[in-house]
Amino acid sequence: MDEARKLVSERGDYKYGFVSDIQSDTLAPGLDESVVRFISAKKAEPEWLLQWRLKAFRAWEKMEEPDWPHVSYPPLDYQSISYWSAPKRDEDKPQSLDEVDPEILATFEKLGIPMQERAALAGVAVDVVLDSVSVRTTFKDKLKEAGVIFMSFGEAVHEHPELIQKYLGSVVPAGDNYFAALNSAVFSDGSFVFVPKGVTCPMELSTYFRINEANTGQFERTLIVCEEGATVSYLEGCTAPIRKESQLHAAVVELVALDDAYIKYSTVQNWYPGDKQGNGGIYNFVTKRGKCAGSRSRISWTQVETGSAVTWKYPSCLLIGDDSVGEFYSVALTNNYQQADTGTKMIHIGKNTTSTIISKGISAGHGQQSYRGLVKVNGGAKGARNYTQCDSLLIGDQCGAHTFPYVEVRTGQATVEHEASTSRIGEDQLFYLRQRGLSEEDAVSMIVNGFCKEVFKELPMEFAVEARKLLEVSLEGAVG
């Protein structure tokens, strides 16, 4: 804390108007080196991490924001964003569910969100939430018993600095891309998971995260490492529509799997997509990458993206270890004026590596969706195999679906298969189902669920049930 005070007084000009009470302040908007130092000091980080952040910041300053995605959004003013905000004080939060927007509660009902989670997800003051403390304690004990490390990134920097130092930036280097650089400079917090040799994490790492979903920051940093023979299934997000404080979300997720390890990372994202005219939604610009470092390692990404105004992400796999496997299963929905440019990159480097890509895009309203995928097979990646299937479903005639597949193969000993299809929900399909007694909305849901089946079956079960309901809710009003 003293360091932070020192920094404030050194800045003399108070150009950014720091609030005097440092314990619970919010940084005024703006980004320069002093902001980076402020964040690092606030978290009492070791010197090496501060330097890492500064290096990223300096690199970011020299970079230009990419403009090649098939999305458009008003230019972001990075100087008008605040890069640090203290958690909301309890007095400022709703004190009970009665104070929460009834529309949000109605959605929770439709999605079947369990009662005891609604308060937490709606951001109700923590001590009103029943059972959250006891849930967390049981969880932590079980993990401790198994030897799994699961804590916030900030805590991990202090308790396991050697692990952080070893793996941070090893999959997504700070200079990788504009948003990764930004994230590396100003990331607030996130999750750290470490599963030691031979351990299968005894539970899906999700419940804990769900309860904290409403409080996740705009620049999350997550790192998951599985040692030899270790396994973990991690769930990010939830189906509840979350309103975030800030508009830009540029997270970075790094996964590292050693020999025979398996990391399954599932995401369900339903962040505020903007109003029906497309104003005010969240920009979800994420860099997610997995490194199959070890032989026979495996990383699976499964995502159901239905929220945000603009989604821009390519969860990817570097298939370095021989016989390693990378998988990407995705359902992306764009309705009203949402836009998505999403896909994956599978980079085959080791021998006999395999990758599977199943992408299902659903576009409705005025939604615009693009699948962008790269399958790269390096010269030494003999025996590489890839299967890609990307399907688009259009609902109505005002939306768009686009596909940008990139395939680069530099060895004669590889098999790469690509299938794509585009279809519309046919009037006659709807008429047929309605003539059998189903309402138009139920008919659309049925067709859409059939379309997404292959991806939903990859989701952990409870998530799959929720994901189906989520699609139904998100498609309300899409037809007619």
Add this chain to the structure above:
Amino acid sequence: MLELIDLHARVGDTPILKGVDLVVPKGEVHAIMGPNASGKSTLSKVITGHSDYEITQGDIRFEGESILELSVEERAHRGIFMSFQHPVEIPGVATSVFLKASLNAVREANGLEPLDAAGFLRSAREKMKLVELDKSLLHRSLNEGFSGGEKKRNEVFQMAMLEPKFMLLDEPDSGLDVDALRVVAGGVNALRSPERAVLVITHYQRLLDYLVPDKTHVFVDGRIVKTGDAELAKAVEAKGYQWVRDEQAAAR
């Protein structure tokens, strides 16, 4: 059970039905035969409530009440079932999933409890035997890759499961060989009852050898021009639609 009263309908600006009067009482099977472009398939679309068609005059009454204001699914809930001439394929949706949802939607609309999985499967297996459909079809995506005969038999199977009051069969014989024809007719005959009515729109008389109608109506130029019994169908088959037209012209 079903009454069409001076029914006029058009699609876009084109009038297709030009004053149809028809009464199908409970317990009876009526057949409609007519040349191509006479408007017979419009008739089935209009009865089921397809939004492409606009009723410009007249009424459709089901069990005494007008159904013009009811949506497609509401008419289905009342007990109107149409066997489609070209059943659609719906990839990714298993036949069993679809049928169970349909059954339960109709039950719910009528204040009944949904059918449980075991009950549904038992009933399904029994009824599939009736139309000689292999039970593996239950797990396949709806109509996907089904042969013409399988699709038509699937329609009759659904009918057997849903047990509707009014069965509208839109050219159930098109594309079928004589064996399949017999199976389809057999399936429909098994559902005949004093409480149900059937209206079958057919191109050829052959089906009516197996599904013998109580009345036959000849449909020409958007109207019913002649009504008779099962023998009329045979006469039309033998003499052609021109014979009917000539008869009409001579009568004027």
